[in-house]
Amino acid sequence: MIFEGLSEKLQNAFDKLKGKGKLSEDDVKAALREVKLALLEADVNYKVVKGFISKIEERAVGHEVLDSLTPAQQVIKIVNEELTDLMGGTQSKISFASNPPTVIMMAGLQGAGKTTTVGKLAKQLKNQGKNPLLVAGDIYRPAAIKQLQVLGDRLDQPVFSMGDKQSPVDIAKAAINNAESNGHDVVIIDTAGRLHIDEELMDELKQIKSEVIPHEILLVVDAMTGQDAVNVAEEFDDALGVDGVVLTKLDGDARGGAALSISSVTGKPIKFVGTGEKLDNLEPFHPDRMSSRILG
Numbered sequence: 001m002i003f004e005g006l007s008e009k010l011q012n013a014f015d016k017l018k019g020k021g022k023l024s025e026d027d028v029k030a031a032l033r034e035v036k037l038a039l040l041e042a043d044v045n046y047k048v049v050k051g052f053i054s055k056i057e058e059r060a061v062g063h064e065v066l067d068s069l070t071p072a073q074q075v076i077k078i079v080n081e082e083l084t085d086l087m088g089g090t091q092s093k094i095s096f097a098s099n100p101p102t103v104i105m106m107a108g109l110q111g112a113g114k115t116t117t118v119g120k121l122a123k124q125l126k127n128q129g130k131n132p133l134l135v136a137g138d139i140y141r142p143a144a145i146k147q148l149q150v151l152g153d154r155l156d157q158p159v160f161s162m163g164d165k166q167s168p169v170d171i172a173k174a175a176i177n178n179a180e181s182n183g184h185d186v187v188i189i190d191t192a193g194r195l196h197i198d199e200e201l202m203d204e205l206k207q208i209k210s211e212v213i214p215h216e217i218l219l220v221v222d223a224m225t226g227q228d229a230v231n232v233a234e235e236f237d238d239a240l241g242v243d244g245v246v247l248t249k250l251d252g253d254a255r256g257g258a259a260l261s262i263s264s265v266t267g268k269p270i271k272f273v274g275t276g277e278k279l280d281n282l283e284p285f286h287p288d289r290m291s292s293r294i295l296g
């Protein structure tokens, strides 16, 4: 499970502080060195770790903490607040259009979990009383259209497809017309991925963005790829501009480096996390809860 190693190491570092009673500046600095190592071992981006530790040090090495009756608790509280902040601070939700349908465009590399996430998101929205239309816009991966149709059948929600001969832009536009005529208040567009970022992929996504003007572009990245996920997110955001990230496969990610780095590096919030292959395994991302979980 995610953050296992990190959690244990941070708790060890803080247990040492708790055992001491009154703390000196050196005690706090020694604990923060352990925190720093633990974060680096969890594959958190080096720059992110440096900035994070210096912020905590600034707050924790002062009279307010050292002269407090519970200095160790104060240090943990500061780390908790800064960890929450690092992961985006507050929960960031999907913004729905005041004039439906809300158009959500999914983007990401092949295998990141886009098509699966379209299904998971549709299920969650349906449970909230919405009527989403799923759009098969990944015309290059042979199984993607079929995969989406299977998910739509399971959810009993329609899937809009025009096969693999029309352009994704035309498919997306026709899908929105279809949604308007059939009372769908949300349109979720699956798009093509590639094994690596290339210009052709970005051009296609940019074209969909400029012609469809989605309300929300969600970038799907695989947490198990660690810092690669962070680099991919940065590149997509620079080229396309995204509104939020869905971090998939958190269930298979023991370290948690992407979860801790992505929002700080890109400035974009993690909106959802994927925690398994099933349709129910999509959770809204709560930075504060995640931070409490790490600190145990």
Ligand code: GDP
Pocket (backbone or CB within 6 Å): 108, 109, 110, 111, 112, 113, 114, 115, 116, 117, 193, 220, 248, 249, 250, 251, 252, 273, 274, 275, 276, 277, 281
């Ligand atoms: P796409 O190419 O981006 O559309 O990726 P897919 O949706 O086809 O997903 C690729 C693989 O990742 C599939 O086997 C999914 O079942 C799996 N997958 C997607 N999300 C998750 C997740 O949150 N956890 C796990 N364990 N597997 C996932």
